[in-house]
Amino acid sequence: MEMYAAVVDREVSAEEAPKLADEVRSWLLMRQVISGEQFEIFEGDPLWAYRPGSNVKRLLGPSPDMLRGVRIVTGRTAFSSTAGHFLFCPVCRYTFEPDEEDAIDALADWQAGGNAGPVSCPDCYLTQPITEWDGDWAYGNLGIEFHGWPDLPYFFVRELTRLLAHETAVACGVAR
Incomplete structure (x- = not known):
């Protein structure tokens, strides 16, 4: 099992989500939070993620070896929480x-x-x-999942929320 934190846009429509996902991807690449390289995040499962970029240590401090990748998820998704469904x-x-x-x-x-x-x-x-x-879960048409990352810094979530220009929620859960 692997932990993730997801920043979820609670307001974007299904039609607007792919365009906004491209903007998020460009922003994360520009800030070097992700690299352009993708990989199968779970072996044998067709879910793709971006590898962490060169700026992650500066963003998160000393980064643990657990950092896996970032998935940008579009489509109606319920992002669960390890805390329950409060x-x-x-x-x-x-x-x-x-x-x-x-x-x-x-x-x-x-x-x-x-x-x-x-x-x-x-x-x-x-x-x-x-x-x-x-609540602890988040629902939306666009979510950015950070797999194996420690708690996301407040300023980073705030900047990402500004980029999305919508209300966001953060869910922390376990992936597959």
Whole structure:
């Protein structure tokens, strides 16, 4: 298992995501966060990533040997978290984990291209689509996954968010 941190654009449309992904790729190359070289990140699995660039040590400090690569993911994707699937209610500030079956049902239509299903806060009963809750998971049409990297510096996430020009979320999870 391998850890990743993903910066996810929560607002970009499916149609705009590939163009914005190209801009992100160019920005990461220009900053030498990635090299232009791609590789299969998981042997035998057709998922491709960019190798870390020459500026990574300056960005992250002494970098561990665990740094693997950066994947730029387009298409509707739920980026999971190792912390669970906790949601934070903006009304009553209650933190809860939805029933697993309810969460799967709420995501099914969204992942197929439709609208996300509703989830309700068990404390105040606020109901909204699962993709609109603040929480440990992130949902979107564009995500930048940093595999095997330590915590991403705040300033780096902020700069990436400025480039995307949309609301972002960060999810930290385990890849395959």
